[in-house]
Amino acid sequence: MISSRVLPFVVVLAAMPLAPAAAQFGGMPGMPGSPGMSPGTGSPFGQAPQQGPPPACQQLITARDETQKYGQALSVAGQKKAPPEEVCKLFKVFIAAETKMVKGLKDNAATCGVPPEVIKQVETQHNKAAAMAKQVCDVAAQGAHPAGPSLSDALGTTPTVPDASQTKRGAGTFDTLQGSPLTR
Numbered sequence: 223m224i225s226s227r228v229l230p231f232v233v234v235l236a237a238m239p240l241a242p243a244a245a246q247f248g249g250m251p252g253m254p255g256s257p258g259m260s261p262g263t264g265s266p267f268g269q270a271p272q273q274g275p276p277p278a279c280q281q282l283i284t285a286r287d288e289t290q291k292y293g294q295a296l297s298v299a300g301q302k303k304a305p306p307e308e309v310c311k312l313f314k315v316f317i318a319a320e321t322k323m324v325k326g327l328k329d330n331a332a333t334c335g336v337p338p339e340v341i342k343q344v345e346t347q348h349n350k351a352a353a354m355a356k357q358v359c360d361v362a363a364q365g366a367h368p369a370g371p372s373l374s375d376a377l378g379t380t381p382t383v384p385d386a387s388q389t390k391r392g393a394g395t396f397d398t399l400q401g402s403p404l405t406r
Contacts, residue, residue: 278326279334285323292316306362313355320348 274280296312304312327341374381 276333278330282323282326282330282334282336285319285326289316289319289323292319306358310355310359310362313351313358317348317352317355320351324348 275283292312292315296309296316299309299312324341324344327336327344330336331338331341
């Protein structure tokens with residue numbers, strides 16, 4: 223019962239982008255458009271332009287890509303209606319990658335120019351994903367539930383099927399003046 227309620231959330235969660243602002247590392251040092259960059263020079267102080275973002279920012283980009291990859295795997299599992307045990311394993315890997323990305327965002331916010339709003343959005347998404355992972359893993363830990371009692375068990379009766387040989391012939395719902403059209 224819980225898995226039928228949790229799986230649609232898994233699909234929604236996995237289909238959502240991690241956070242639209244998580245991919246924005248605006249103001250990265252050495253990148254065009256960052257503070258201190260004068261138009262046309264390619265460098266803030268006449269130095270040779272940097273070839274790319276600093277290593278810490280490159281690691282953030284790698285962590286983001288890794289988290290997106292695991293999020294896609296989670297989405298595919300949700301679309302395939304994978305069993306909760308499999309989804310739980312994927313969630314654990316996804317949460318670990320997302321935790322690494324959030325920690326990197328916090329540690330390198332100043333170096334990479336990550337705004338505090340972005341970190342807050344990513345943390346909020348991470349907390350929602352962690353709560354969903356807990357629900358999915360709880361369902362997976364419970365395993366398959368035996369079916370509850372049927373209605374006839376609950377009422378203390380046994381289901382009976384009428385015997386067709388003992389039915390009486392004669393006036394019925396479909397009888398007409400010339401007899402039943404079902405017997406013709």
